[in-house]
Amino acid sequence: MKKRLLIILLSIVMLVPVVCVLSACNGDNDYDYAITVWVGEGTKELTERQIAAFNETNEWGIKFKADVQIVSESKAVGDATQKPADSADIFCFAQDTLARAVRSNLLAPLNGPSLDFIKETSTEEAQEAATVGNTIRAFPMTADNGFFLYYNKDVVSESHVGNLEDIIADCRNAGQNFSANLTDSGWYSAAFFYATGCSSVWETDENGGFVNYTDDFNSEKGIVALKGMAKVLAMGDGYVESDKVSTFSAGTPSAAVISGIWDYKAAKTILKDNLGVAPLPSFTVDGTTYQLPTFLGYKFMGIKPQSDAYKAVYLQKLAMYLTGEECQRQRFEEMGWGPSNVTLQADSTITSEALQALAATKHVQQGQYPTNWWTQMDLMTKSLKTSPNAVDSALQGMLTTYSSSLHALVTDNE
Amino acid sequence: MKKKKAPDFVTVELRDGSEVNNEEVMLFKMNGVSYLACAPQSQPDEEGREIVLCRRQKRSVNVDELPVGKFPDGGMFWQQLPCGEEQDAVFAEFCRRYEQEAQEKRRKELKAAEYLKLNRWQRFVYKLKAFFCAIPRWFVALFKKIGRFFKNLGLKIADNAVDLWRTFRYGSWSTRVSFLVMGFGNFAHGQWLRGLLFLLMQGAFITYMVLSGAHWLSLFGTLGKVATVEVYDEVLDITIVQHVDNSFKILLYGILTIFFIFAFAYTWRLNVKQCRICDEITRSGKKVKSAKDDLKSIVDDQFHKTLLSLPVFGIVMFTILPIIFMILVAFTNYDYLHDGYNNLFTWVGLENFNSILTFGSGLSVAFGEILAWTLIWAFFATFSNYFLGMFVAMMINKKGIKIKKFWRTILVMTIAIPQFISLLYVSNLFADNGVVNAYLIRWHIIDSPIHFWTDGTLAKIMVLAVNIWVGIPYLMLITTGILMNIPDDLYESSKIDGANGFQQFAKITLPYMLFVTGPYLLNSFISNINNFNVIYLLSEGGPARPDWGQVGGYIAGDTTILITWLFGITTGAEANYKMASVIGILIFVVVSVLSLIVFTIMPSNRREDDFS
Incomplete structure (x- = not known):
């Protein structure tokens, strides 16, 4: 009797996993492909809904079982490089990592229909931004990757928001801080150089390698830019190294924060009606006023290189859907993200306070930069932070160090 | 004599x-x-x-x-x-x-009598001098040992070769066949179980080598030739990408294959040896061990092998193999540009070590400073906690102190809260715009915030101070027990002899404590060298040192220690595994050298007999 019981028990133990596996397989049978999708914070649920809608409506009857994971757009390419075999089939990433994604072979080549789709639906600037060498490599998803000024109306008066010195003075008078991410992100600090007329342009080849560059940061104009930045950094204790609107509610709160559209909701929650948004201010050095511009970049959706041709085709269909007009509209409505789609950009209903502030800020179309370029910018601004009141020769020294590091960033020299 | x-x-x-x-x-x-x-x-x-x-x-x-x-x-x-x-x-x-x-x-060398005349400090200096004088001798001994090892290895191989030749020359025909077909001799002598195992091993080895081992081994020298091939599908109008070689896998499976080859060579040798033994036993007219005897022996006289086989296999697979893999990575160019999957990596020899150890290069300057701070940090973090923890324990244990449990509980509360949370909290508390600065300004104690984390020197002091706060309770708990064990009569007799409190501490408490907690101190020193939590959660290794430039794809700072540097360069946007591996190896060298030194001079290691 005991033996028989044991046999039954063991049989059940053996059968359970088999049944589980079979049922799991059955579950998978409802789908054609199981895929992983990386999206930015806050868009997981929306993307899941959008993929479900694609599964229902697509004309080919394709069904994706999507595992949507949150990976910040700025880190997606870096993460994919760290585990390339296990990275997502579709991932959203920021423009500044495009060349590196191509260099690391993380993006599948796009074929005819996808290219036609991008050319039809995206603005020319967006297409240009998605191009490495002469080839478009990814699907533009948003066109709002820039920054502007958030401020506390109680502290900074509306008449002062156009001028950096006035904003700083208002913050100081109220015993509050000014937040910007100047020494930790070249993306923000480059604005001072572009304001004075400097530029750094990098040329890529088809493989995402950097083959040439023109950079005049190491010049008289560059010194002016550093002096402008030093005005903020010399605030010393009044300057907070952060682009987070959460500094509005810090122990010593900030009264002005330079950040982007992604922080609008959070800023509104903290300051409510006191929240003001404005284009970036101007700054004055030696009697001349310079208007700060913002880099205007894009967020893209990329597809991992596939070895299954059918899967690759359908992933492109899905990406077209996710970056299409309908999905971009949903992203604007639910997240406030600015679309890259031409139709939506022309739509007057697609606008918001933050988007207007961004649109009103002077733009610099963001190009492709080597990953190390951003770090070199950080090194330069960090040096400036340690001695914000440096004399011209010291400033020149910082620019020379920066400039001498650039040659090594050309791919052949890496 | x-x-x-x-x-x-x-x-x-x-x-x-x-x-x-x-x-x-x-x-x-x-x-x-x-x-x-x-x-x-x-x-x-x-x-x-x-x-x-x-x-x-x-x-x-x-x-x-x-x-x-x-x-x-x-x-x-x-x-x-x-x-x-x-x-x-x-x-x-x-x-x-x-x-x-x-x-x-x-x-x-001083004579024993002269040594005894020296005071404590002079003795320490003498010991220290003797210790440093002995270092060159250690190295000579080490090199001699290495030389001897290789010499013995050579001799052993030669012995084995001779033995193999003799076995072949004088062995029975079945033994000779065993040179080609493993286990044949065992079968011939009726040892079917051993024979089967040997045969299986040979079968597995040949199958593995033919199916994949030879492939991995052939690519091991280059770590792959082609990463990907693009194929255009005309029907679907799409380009797909086929992955060919994967440096990561080649390196890993290459090592595994080499392991397997060694294991096979050992088994083959064992097979020949056993056949020879069987021949000898048969010649002497005795009976060879049967399969039944073998099975019995694995739970009897060979039981230790049965028990150890699984752990040894686990250690080889999960400890030794990864360590060898990590060491080999230091000799490749494995980084974010050469991920091994989409872009292959390859061997670069000693280039990585060269870049970090070359005198005067940017990386070596940063390495030198970071190493120096790591050692300073580990020293102060260990001893500040040790002595202060001991003092707190002594104070709480002192007769006349009331509500001892309460004081102890308050301190132990720090342990109750996970370090992860408390350290992040403290980090925010002391930020430039954090609560501490805000209140100090509000109460007009200071005019401008104190740069707890953004001033290099202050940040170093802060991490040490916060580490004291986090570490004292552990030390207090450990030392309380030991302090209670020190016999009271020692204190009483010293008091009668006229010793004051400090003398009692210096002559009784401290030697006793040092003796008992010597190994703990060493362990604590080593773990502080690798104390990632406190540094990273408090200051993230900052404030940044732009003058070092980019050190291995990472901007290091004043409080960066080797382990946070290693973390920074493996997880940053420009992951640099090759340098991380080099740093890992260097940390190992530093830690092992220090451990050896400290173990040699530690009283608990040297005067075991004296302790009573």
Whole structure:
């Protein structure tokens, strides 16, 4: 009797996993492909809904079982490089990592229909931004990757928001801080150089390698830019190294924060009606006023290189859907993200306070930069932070160090 | 003089080939020094025959090559030895060199009586000096050991080769077949289980090598040739990408294959050896072990092997293999540009070590400073916690202190909250715009915030101070127990002798504590070298040091220690695994050298007998 019981028990133990596996397989049978999708914070649920809608409506009857994971757009390419075999089939990433994604072979080549789709639906600037060498490599998803000024109306008066010195003075008078991410992100600090007329342009080849560059940061104009930045950094204790609107509610709160559209909701929650948004201010050095511009970049959706041709085709269909007009509209409505789609950009209903502030800020179309370029910018601004009141020769020294590091960033020299 | 060890008898072979009674010459050890003793009758005769000592019948040692200075005072054994002029000269030379060595030694070493006259500080200096003087000798000994290892290895291989040849030459036909078909000899002798296992091993090895091993091994030298191939599908109008080689897998499976080859070679040798043993047993008319005996033995006299097989396999797969993999990565260009999957990586030799150790290069300057701060940090973090923890424990244990449990509980509360949370909280608390600064300004104590984390020196002091806060409770708990164990009569008698509180601490408490907690201190020092949590959660290694430039794809800062540097360069946007591996190896070298040094000078290691 005991033996028989044991046999039954063991049989059940053996059968359970088999049944589980079979049922799991059955579950998978409802789908054609199981895929992983990386999206930015806050868009997981929306993307899941959008993929479900694609599964229902697509004309080919394709069904994706999507595992949507949150990976910040700025880190997606870096993460994919760290585990390339296990990275997502579709991932959203920021423009500044495009060349590196191509260099690391993380993006599948796009074929005819996808290219036609991008050319039809995206603005020319967006297409240009998605191009490495002469080839478009990814699907533009948003066109709002820039920054502007958030401020506390109680502290900074509306008449002062156009001028950096006035904003700083208002913050100081109220015993509050000014937040910007100047020494930790070249993306923000480059604005001072572009304001004075400097530029750094990098040329890529088809493989995402950097083959040439023109950079005049190491010049008289560059010194002016550093002096402008030093005005903020010399605030010393009044300057907070952060682009987070959460500094509005810090122990010593900030009264002005330079950040982007992604922080609008959070800023509104903290300051409510006191929240003001404005284009970036101007700054004055030696009697001349310079208007700060913002880099205007894009967020893209990329597809991992596939070895299954059918899967690759359908992933492109899905990406077209996710970056299409309908999905971009949903992203604007639910997240406030600015679309890259031409139709939506022309739509007057697609606008918001933050988007207007961004649109009103002077733009610099963001190009492709080597990953190390951003770090070199950080090194330069960090040096400036340690001695914000440096004399011209010291400033020149910082620019020379920066400039001498650039040659090594050309791919052949890496 | 008393002999501590039984003498090692040696055979004395004279130059003409004749041997003398091996009991007439002997080597023996006394107080760690080898001596040679020679009976008068075994002296070389007047023809001046050379004496050759054959120790353990294997190695010949010419007396001329015997280490100098290893003879007792006066060379009493040698006085009887030389007979001819030549030997006289040899002896005179020995005496001269021995005397010279002895003088040198006397000059360096203080006599025991003189040592006892020294005060504590002088003794410490003397020990320290002796320790550093001994370092070159360690290295010499180490190199000698390495040399000996390789020599022995060579000898062993040669022995094995000879043994294999003999086995083949004199073995039975089944043994000879075993050279090709593993386990054949065992089958022939009726040991089917062993034979089957050997055969299975051979089958598995050949199958593995044919199916994949040879492939991995052939690519091991280059770590792959082609990463990806793009294929255009005309029907679907799409380009797909096929992955060909994967450097990561090649490296990993290459190591595995090499392991497997060694394991196979060992098994093959075992197979031949067992066949030879079987032959010998059969020849002597005895019965060889059957499968039943083998099965019995794995739970009986070979039970240790049964028990250890799984753990050993686990250690090889999950510890040794990854360590070898990590070490080998240091010799490749594995980084974010060469991920091994989409872009292959390859061997670069010592280039990575060169870039970090080359004097004057940006990376080496940063490495030097970071290493120095790591050691300073580990030293202060360990000893500040140790002494302050001890003081707190002593204070709480002091008679007359009320509500002891309450004080203890308050301190232990720090342990109750996960470090992860408390450290992040403290980090925000002391930020430039954090609560501490905000209140100090509001109460008009300061005008501008104190840069707790953004000023290099202050940040260093802060991480040490916060580490004290986090670490003291552990030390308090550990030391409370030990302090209670110190016999009260020691304190009482010292009090009668007129010792004050400090003297009691210095002469009784501290030596006792140091003795008991010596290994803990070392362990704590090593873990502080790798104390990632405190540094990273508090200051993230900052404030940044732009003057170092980018060190391995990461901007390091004033409080960066080796382990946070390693973390930064593996997880940043420009992951640099090759440098991380180099740093890992260097951390290992630093930690092991320090451990060895500290273990050598630690009282608990040296004076075990004295402790009571």
